[in-house]
Amino acid sequence: MSSPKATLELLPKSMQVLLGTGALALAVFPFVPVEGSAFYLQMLSQMMILAIFAMSLDLLQGVTGMVSLGHAAYFGLAGYALAFLTPADTPISLWWALPASALGAGLAALIIGFFVVRTHGIYFIMVTMAFAQMVFFLFFDNKALGGSDGLYVNFRPDATLFGWTGIDLENKTTFYYFTLAVLVLVYAFLRRLLFSPFGRVLSGIRVNEHRMRAVGYGTFGYKLAAFTLAGSLAGVAGFLWAAQTGYVNPELMGFHMSAHAIMMVILGGMGNFAGAIVGAFAFEYVMHFFKDLTKHWQLLMGGFIVLVVVLAPRGLLGLGERLLGKKEH
Amino acid sequence: MSELLLSAQHLTKRFGGLAAVNDVSVDLFRDRIHAVIGPNGAGKSTLTNLLSGDLPPTSGRITLNGVETAGQSPERISRLGLGRSYQKTNIFLPFTVWDNVRLAAQSSERHSPWNPLRWLGRADQLRAVNQRCERALELAGLTHRGPTVAGTISHGEQRQLEIAMTLATEPTVLLLDEPLAGMGQAEAESMVALLLKLKKNHAMMLVEHDMDAVFALADQLTVMVNGQVIASGTPAQVRADPVVQAAYLGEEHA
Amino acid sequence: MDFANFLIQLLNSLQYGLLLFMLAAGLTLIFGIMGVVNLAHGSFYMLGAYMAWFLAAQFDSLVLAILVGTVIAVALGWVLEWLLFRHFYHRDHLDQVLLTFGLIYIFEEVRSILWGDDVHAVQVPELVNWSIPLTENLSYPVYRLVISAVCVGLALGLYLLISKTRLGMKIRAGAFNREMTEALGINIRLIHGVVFALGVALAAIAGMIASPIASVYPGMGSSVLIMCFVVVVIGGIGSVRGALVAALLVGLVDTFGKVLVPQIAGMAVYMLMAGVLLYKPEGLFKQ
Numbered sequence: 108m109s110s111p112k113a114t115l116e117l118l119p120k121s122m123q124v125l126l127g128t129g130a131l132a133l134a135v136f137p138f139v140p141v142e143g144s145a146f147y148l149q150m151l152s153q154m155m156i157l158a159i160f161a162m163s164l165d166l167l168q169g170v171t172g173m174v175s176l177g178h179a180a181y182f183g184l185a186g187y188a189l190a191f192l193t194p195a196d197t198p199i200s201l202w203w204a205l206p207a208s209a210l211g212a213g214l215a216a217l218i219i220g221f222f223v224v225r226t227h228g229i230y231f232i233m234v235t236m237a238f239a240q241m242v243f244f245l246f247f248d249n250k251a252l253g254g255s256d257g258l259y260v261n262f263r264p265d266a267t268l269f270g271w272t273g274i275d276l277e278n279k280t281t282f283y284y285f286t287l288a289v290l291v292l293v294y295a296f297l298r299r300l301l302f303s304p305f306g307r308v309l310s311g312i313r314v315n316e317h318r319m320r321a322v323g324y325g326t327f328g329y330k331l332a333a334f335t336l337a338g339s340l341a342g343v344a345g346f347l348w349a350a351q352t353g354y355v356n357p358e359l360m361g362f363h364m365s366a367h368a369i370m371m372v373i374l375g376g377m378g379n380f381a382g383a384i385v386g387a388f389a390f391e392y393v394m395h396f397f398k399d400l401t402k403h404w405q406l407l408m409g410g411f412i413v414l415v416v417v418l419a420p421r422g423l424l425g426l427g428e429r430l431l432g433k434k435e436h
Numbered sequence: 437m438s439e440l441l442l443s444a445q446h447l448t449k450r451f452g453g454l455a456a457v458n459d460v461s462v463d464l465f466r467d468r469i470h471a472v473i474g475p476n477g478a479g480k481s482t483l484t485n486l487l488s489g490d491l492p493p494t495s496g497r498i499t500l501n502g503v504e505t506a507g508q509s510p511e512r513i514s515r516l517g518l519g520r521s522y523q524k525t526n527i528f529l530p531f532t533v534w535d536n537v538r539l540a541a542q543s544s545e546r547h548s549p550w551n552p553l554r555w556l557g558r559a560d561q562l563r564a565v566n567q568r569c570e571r572a573l574e575l576a577g578l579t580h581r582g583p584t585v586a587g588t589i590s591h592g593e594q595r596q597l598e599i600a601m602t603l604a605t606e607p608t609v610l611l612l613d614e615p616l617a618g619m620g621q622a623e624a625e626s627m628v629a630l631l632l633k634l635k636k637n638h639a640m641m642l643v644e645h646d647m648d649a650v651f652a653l654a655d656q657l658t659v660m661v662n663g664q665v666i667a668s669g670t671p672a673q674v675r676a677d678p679v680v681q682a683a684y685l686g687e688e689h690a
Numbered sequence: 691m692d693f694a695n696f697l698i699q700l701l702n703s704l705q706y707g708l709l710l711f712m713l714a715a716g717l718t719l720i721f722g723i724m725g726v727v728n729l730a731h732g733s734f735y736m737l738g739a740y741m742a743w744f745l746a747a748q749f750d751s752l753v754l755a756i757l758v759g760t761v762i763a764v765a766l767g768w769v770l771e772w773l774l775f776r777h778f779y780h781r782d783h784l785d786q787v788l789l790t791f792g793l794i795y796i797f798e799e800v801r802s803i804l805w806g807d808d809v810h811a812v813q814v815p816e817l818v819n820w821s822i823p824l825t826e827n828l829s830y831p832v833y834r835l836v837i838s839a840v841c842v843g844l845a846l847g848l849y850l851l852i853s854k855t856r857l858g859m860k861i862r863a864g865a866f867n868r869e870m871t872e873a874l875g876i877n878i879r880l881i882h883g884v885v886f887a888l889g890v891a892l893a894a895i896a897g898m899i900a901s902p903i904a905s906v907y908p909g910m911g912s913s914v915l916i917m918c919f920v921v922v923v924i925g926g927i928g929s930v931r932g933a934l935v936a937a938l939l940v941g942l943v944d945t946f947g948k949v950l951v952p953q954i955a956g957m958a959v960y961m962l963m964a965g966v967l968l969y970k971p972e973g974l975f976k977q
Contacts, residue, residue, distance in 0.1 A: 174784050222964045225971045229727050229783055229927060233919040240916045241960040248956060300555050304547055307559040311539045314528045322605055323514035323543035332549035362912060366791045373788060403803060409795030416789045
């Protein structure tokens with residue numbers, strides 16, 4: 108399923124400036140004396156985690172052209188992994204829990220991917236949604252897995268490394284910077300991936316999968332690898348989310364979560380990962396804004412989504428460039 | 437005696453009750469161009485699709501470089517040394533000409549998508565790939581157009597790009613589906629010169645409507661009508677065949 | 691399992707499958723003919739159910755409520771198609787997914803504003819509120835048979851419409867080749883409006899007739915949408931016949947799966963879908 112929209116691979120100047128400023132602002136924010144800063148710290152941490160989640164989906168959607176309506180399954184599974192791994196009375200070590208959870212999410216993506224990656228277009232959208240719902244109901248219906256109430260993550264992971272206890276994730280500010288570091292790392296990794304041999308193949312698959320096969324690429328294998336990698340990265344985000352909020356429930360794997368992720372990626376502009384970050388922050392901000400405004404926020408949210416699709420299908424940045432009369436890349 | 441690189445025997449493809457290709461056999465030899473001609477709907481494109489793996493045959497055998505390939509996937513057949521160009525330009529429009537060919541050239545590296553090293557290196561720094569890419573572009577006459585976006589070049593240049601991408605994997609067998617499609621006189625002459633150049637070391641099958649080009653290029657000629665072969669031989673033989681004249685070429689070519 | 695129990699489960703699966711078919715038929719028709727995927731399809735089911743509850747209370751008659759509700763659903767479908775959906779036939783599936791996802795939010799809130807968020811029960815009409823005795827202890831509710839009968843009737847009506855009427859012929863022509871159909875002077879826009887309204891109506895009617903046996907609650911749209919997607923994937927997109935076969939299959943597998951192997955309960959249907967995907971990734975009756 109080719110999507111001609113994701114051609115903003117090389118970041119336009121405006122985007123580079125935006126990213127740079129944003130990174131700087133995030134880095135210095137904890138030092139700014141603002142009222143209710145603890146609340147903002149938590150909110151920004153969550154936005155950063157969602158940005159990682161959105162970037163993982165961008166790999167699948169913006170780069171490879173696979174629109175998954177079930178990406179939240181891997182986000183949620185890793186969160187649950189942390190909940191199960193954390194004992195009742197002591198924290199678990201970050202250094203093996205995080206890779207384990209991410210790999211677990213990746214394994215789930217590999218298994219599900221084996222079935223869904225052989226479908227295309229609208230089928231792919233439907234079956235990714237269906238399998239994610241299957242995972243949702245698996246947890247929702249089973250008391251042993253927490254049921255509809257979910258599970259608590261009793262402690263944030265312990266970042267002790269060879270006896271050094273320098274990083275205390277229970278400290279809000281430390282956790283914030285840890286999340287920021289992961290965000291930057293994942294972004295750098297994905298940008299690198301985009302221009303790697305693997306990344307170029309994925310882009311080619313998005314533009315013309317048929318020709319890719321004709322010149323000798325086993326596109327199924329590449330798509331499955333992308334699906335698995337995207338699932339693992341979603342798992343990284345899910346792990347952080349569970350650590351941040353201290354609580355997981357089946358909604359994390361739900362259809363709304365998956366659809367929100369798609370929205371975030373679209374909003375910022377697909378295919379360059381920077382857009383996913385911008386989109387995540389913008390989407391969360393808008394949702395918080397609407398929720399504060401009225402209890403009928405869903406009406407506003409729905410209207411906002413419809414408006415964006417109708418008016419700005421290339422995301423906010425594409426809209427910005429169009430309004431300014433600039434040529435699109 | 438020229439080497440036989442691709443041999444298709446008694447290929448049949450049915451869609452429901454209709455036989456789009458009916459008991460067709462074709463042999464492709466190194467350093468030879470075998471042209472397949474026929475009216476629209478004769479089954480030429482279907483035949484090409486059977487050979488390239490885009491369609492599985494209902495029955496028949498295909499042997500490519502010694503391997504049985506009937507019903508195999510397009511990627512497997514490509515890796516066994518077959519390159520195919522398309523009648524309807526099938527390139528990567530948003531990418532530059534260079535990137536189009538480079539991507540095709542990279543496929544020969546046979547990377548595994550699961551190898552993390554391939555996730556971190558830079559694609560544009562693969563020396564062997566770049567060299568293959570340069571060679572293909574040069575053969576196709578598009579070296580100077582490398583940095584241009586493929587969607588913005590002329591139709592004739594896009595047809596050249598089609599060929600360049602087909603050559604990038606350095607195949608031994610070439611299936612060219614109407615390479616002259618939509619070309620003006622000058623462009624067509626360049627393309628014919630290019631195709632003659634390509635004869636060396638390749639076994640080529642050419643599906644074409646442009647009769648001047650066909651008779652200038654073909655060593656062997658097969659005529660298809662309604663899915664079946666009605667004549668096959670040298671151009672002179674085919675031209676003189678009364679069945680062919682009646683069915684296809686028309687009186688003025690007699 | 692004795693025969694009476696088996697019969698009960700069989701009738702249950704039939705009824706569930708037929709209801710799913712009503713929804714899946716609309717979804718697959720709309721996608722097959724106009725190429726648009728509608729995530730809000732489940733919302734029409736939900737709106738139908740809430741409408742039935744509300745109108746039944748007003749008119750003190752479920753039957754009247756369903757008749758009026760059907761008219762409203764047709765009108766809603768017509769307006770939605772004219773206002774919004776027809777502009778999205780040529781758009782990316784991605785855009786359609788997002789648009790309809792936004793609609794889900796809007797429909798949820800509209801329902802919340804109009805009728806609140808509570809769970810409701812709808813009374814089975816008196817006339818059919820009895821059960822057929824099967825054994826000493828077991829009996830089967832007649833209303834469930836009525837549901838199945840209505841679905842079968844509508845399915846038959848749909849079949850006759852599509853294959854035996856001129857409208858149906860135009861619909862099939864439009865699905866096959868839009869430009870040619872337009873060139874022949876057939877009003878393709880009208881056809882699209884009709885098909886869309888039909889799809890919405892089928893979903894809403896399903897919600898309305900099912901409301902007495904399935905409780906009316908806010909999340910009912912999403913849960914039925916998933917099953918609907920599973921049915922369409924198994925049956926093959928665009929194939930109404932495929933939707934019927936798949937819906938009945940899903941009904942059987944789900945019902946008997948839950949009874950025979952309760953541990954895997956809800957998973958059975960997904961395993962069925964996974965199995966189909968391995969051999970026929972484009973559905974059993976791919977167009």
